Amino acid sequence: MSEYDLLINGKAIRADRHADVLNPSTGTVVGRMPVATVDQTEAAIAAAKAAFPAWSARSSADRAAAVAAIAARIEEKSEELARLLTLEQGKPLGGLGSRFEIGGAVAWTRHTASIDLPVEVLQDTPEGRVELHRKPIGVVASITPWNWPVMIACWHIMPAIRTGNTVVVKPSPFTPLSTIRLVEIINEIVPPGVVNVVTGDNEVGALLTSHPDIGKVVFTGSTPTGRKVMQSASATLKRLTLELGGNDAGIVLADADPQAIAEGLFWGAFINNGQTCAALKRLYVHDSIYEDVCQALAAYAANVKVGDGLVEDNALGPLQNRMQFDIVSDYVRDAVAKGGRVLTGGAPSRGTGYFYPITLIADIDHGADLVDKEQFGPALPIIRYTGLDEAVAKANDNPAGLGGSVWSSDIEKAKAVASRLECGSVWINRHGAIQPNAPFGGVKQSGIGVEFGAEGLRELTTTQSVFI
Numbered sequence: 001m002s003e004y005d006l007l008i009n010g011k012a013i014r015a016d017r018h019a020d021v022l023n024p025s026t027g028t029v030v031g032r033m034p035v036a037t038v039d040q041t042e043a044a045i046a047a048a049k050a051a052f053p054a055w056s057a058r059s060s061a062d063r064a065a066a067v068a069a070i071a072a073r074i075e076e077k078s079e080e081l082a083r084l085l086t087l088e089q090g091k092p093l094g095g096l097g098s099r100f101e102i103g104g105a106v107a108w109t110r111h112t113a114s115i116d117l118p119v120e121v122l123q124d125t126p127e128g129r130v131e132l133h134r135k136p137i138g139v140v141a142s143i144t145p146w147n148w149p150v151m152i153a154c155w156h157i158m159p160a161i162r163t164g165n166t167v168v169v170k171p172s173p174f175t176p177l178s179t180i181r182l183v184e185i186i187n188e189i190v191p192p193g194v195v196n197v198v199t200g201d202n203e204v205g206a207l208l209t210s211h212p213d214i215g216k217v218v219f220t221g222s223t224p225t226g227r228k229v230m231q232s233a234s235a236t237l238k239r240l241t242l243e244l245g246g247n248d249a250g251i252v253l254a255d256a257d258p259q260a261i262a263e264g265l266f267w268g269a270f271i272n273n274g275q276t277c278a279a280l281k282r283l284y285v286h287d288s289i290y291e292d293v294c295q296a297l298a299a300y301a302a303n304v305k306v307g308d309g310l311v312e313d314n315a316l317g318p319l320q321n322r323m324q325f326d327i328v329s330d331y332v333r334d335a336v337a338k339g340g341r342v343l344t345g346g347a348p349s350r351g352t353g354y355f356y357p358i359t360l361i362a363d364i365d366h367g368a369d370l371v372d373k374e375q376f377g378p379a380l381p382i383i384r385y386t387g388l389d390e391a392v393a394k395a396n397d398n399p400a401g402l403g404g405s406v407w408s409s410d411i412e413k414a415k416a417v418a419s420r421l422e423c424g425s426v427w428i429n430r431h432g433a434i435q436p437n438a439p440f441g442g443v444k445q446s447g448i449g450v451e452f453g454a455e456g457l458r459e460l461t462t463t464q465s466v467f468i
Contacts, residue, residue, distance in 0.1 A: 003032040004180050006040060006199065009047035010192025013040060021177055024090040024318045025308040025353045031088070033176045036198040041168075041207050044196040048139040048166035049213050051193030056136045056164035060116055067113035067162050069189045071106050074154075077185055078102045085150055085178045086309040090317040090354070093309060096271050097317070105154040105182075108452070111436035112158040115454050117461065129468040134461040136164030137239060138215035141208040143229070144179065145221045146172035146320050147275040147376075153179050155451050156218045157186065157195055163460040165216070167195045170204050174321050209233050216240070216460065220277070223400070223445050230448075241449035241459050243441060246277045246402030247374045249395035250431055251417060252293055253388070253408040254286040261407050261429065262296035266304070268405065268431025270358060273316050274378045275324070278403040278440075280431040282371055283382045284391045290384045294362050297382070298343045301358045308353070318354040319377055325354040328377035331370040332359055335381060340364040345379070366394060374400065388417065396422045401444035405431040424450070 005012035015034030023030050036044075055063075074081070082098035091097040123130040142156035149171055160167050171179035176199040183197040198204055209217050209232035216239035219229045226244040233240055250268065252261070268280040285293045309317040319325045329348045336342060345359030359379040364371060370381045385391040395404060404421040406428050408414040418426040424442045427433055434440050434452070441450035449459050 004034055004177055004199075006034050006036055006044070007180065007183050007187060007197045008040065008044045009051075009196065010187050013043075015040070019173065021088050021174070023087050024320050025310075025355075027352055030084075031177050033173060033199050036200040036204050038203065038207060041198050041200075041204050044168045044198045045139060045208075045211055045213050047193035047196055048168050051191060052136075052138055052166045055161070055166055055191065055194050058164070063162055063164060064113045064116070066189050067109060067158055070158070070186055071109035071113060073185050073188060074102065074109060074182070075106045077181075078106070081150060081178055081181060084181060085175075086317075088175045088177050089146065089149060090320050091272055091309050092311075092314045092317050094312050095315045096267065097309060101148055101151045105151045108151065108436045109154050109158045112162050112457075115457060117163065117454065117457055122465070131466040131468070133464045133466055134163070134458065135464055137460060137462055138165060139213055140165045140167050140460065141211075141214045141217045142167055142169040143205055143208065143217065143219045143221070144169065144171045146174035147272060147277075149175040150178050150182055152220050153182055156220070159451070159457050159460050160218070161190065161194060163457055165460055166193060168208060168214075169195065169197050170208060171197070171199060173199065173201060206232060209238075210235065212236050214238060219243070226447065239459075241441075241451065242447040243277065243451065244402075244445065244447040245374045245400055246279075246442065246446050247281050247398050247400040248278055248403040248405070248423070248431065249282045249284060249398070249421070250280045250405040250407060251391050251395055252283065252285040252289070253406065253410070253413065253417070254288045255409045255413070256289065256293075256407045257409060258289055258292040258296040262293070262300045264430050265293075265407070266297060266300050269380045270304075270316065270378055271432060273319060274380075275320060275376055276432060278425065278432045278434065280380070280405060281374060282395070283380060284385050284395060285382060286391075287384055287386045290382075294343055294360070294382055297360055301344050301360065304358060306355060306358065316358070316378065319356055320354070322354060324377055325356060328356050328375055328379055331368075331373065331375050332361065332379050335361045335364050335368045335370040335379075338364065338368045340368065340370070340381070343382075366397065372398070392417065392420050396420075399445040400442070402442040402446035403427070403432060405429075
């Protein structure tokens with residue numbers, strides 16, 4: 001069992017205290033996370049601040065080459081990273097699991113290297129020339145969650161360093177080890193201090209979000225924690241990108257083919273065992289095909305294997321931690337108590353590990369926790385509707401607004417419905433299929449700002465208008 005180190009200013013820094021990181025499939029210790037002190041966190045911020053002038057002064061082409069080299073190095077280490085990720089997060093190695101996540105990290109990193117923010121000419125007339133320049137902010141604090149720890153760390157870090165910022169990243173204490181290894185790999189390419197990693201408890205995060213030498217915070221996590229981040233950052237008016245909780249609605253129109261959409265609906269809801277911000281979390285189905293969709297989903301779910309992620313043919317693993325296991329269990333119990341019909345699953349698994357069976361709950365409506373709140377796990381409520389206006393109103397009747405989807409055989413009709421949904425991303429006949437070239441972010445209480453592509457790069461810069 002390994003004891004991991006912090007990485008500050010390009011050097012491994014030993015911690016005085018460590019905490020166990022558990023395998024959610026077995027309950028065994030995977031490794032031991034270093035618990036950073038306030039002084040060590042201060043040292044990481046100081047290292048990033050010291051590295052900023054030289055790194056930001058490098059040409060855009062130089063920084064692009066460095067990010068591309070990082071992508072290649074992550075790809076070389078992909079199997080090592082995937083196995084470590086499976087051990088601490090629980091997701092399977094194959095399918096839409098750890099190898100998929102590391103592949104996504106490579107793809108996003110490579111795409112980030114390929115885009116740029118050149119000077120924009122706003123005016124060029126005899127009266128004068130006006131140019132818009134994009135400048136890096138400074139030190140960026142990245143605070144990442146436990147569901148997609150490596151890929152989300154890349155979503156935060158790569159745009160930041162591509163635009164000339166330096167970074168201090170704090171991963172979730174549930175899944176810190178793969179991020180520490182990622183930062184070690186990154187430091188094989190970039191100068192000391194450009195990317196640092198500190199791990200620990202809430203004290204570390206609170207210092208990052210309030211510190212005067214941090215210019216921006218990029219946070220992915222729950223809406224309640226996002227509010228605390230925003231409050232902590234307010235004293236120094238930090239820039240913020242907050243990708244917060246979702247309660248994504250999918251609407252199945254009457255002309256959809258239940259058999260044709262079953263697989264897409266299933267993986268839209270259950271990718272990463274439902275532990276995805278932009279997973280399908282509420283499904284509204286027209287009365288005329290309601291039972292057919294329920295049956296098609298249940299039939300598909302029956303053939304999906306759930307188990308230890310190190311077993312190659314398992315398609316889903318456990319929930320990552322006890323807290324999330326208890327939330328899913330409570331929400332399902334509440335749904336059943338309020339009249340929900342269990343199509344499959346419906347009760348916690350017994351034995352070792354945080355395994356919860358694939359659960360489909362029919363004949364449920366608003367007023368149940370499984371519908372109103374974000375379950376973040378393998379339980380999907382299926383809600384019957386008769387009028388389209390009713391379905392759209394219910395889909396929008398939630399404080400979250402991250403993603404949504406419409407399922408139909410008529411694309412134009414689906415697009416018309418999609419335009420009525422209050423969310424940052426809408427998919428037609430799929431759900432949650434994010435791409436590195438398309439902006440991603442939420443509306444309402446699902447966050448502030450966007451990530452990915454040129455729009456995401458702009459979030460890591462300030463603007464300077466030059467009048468000539």
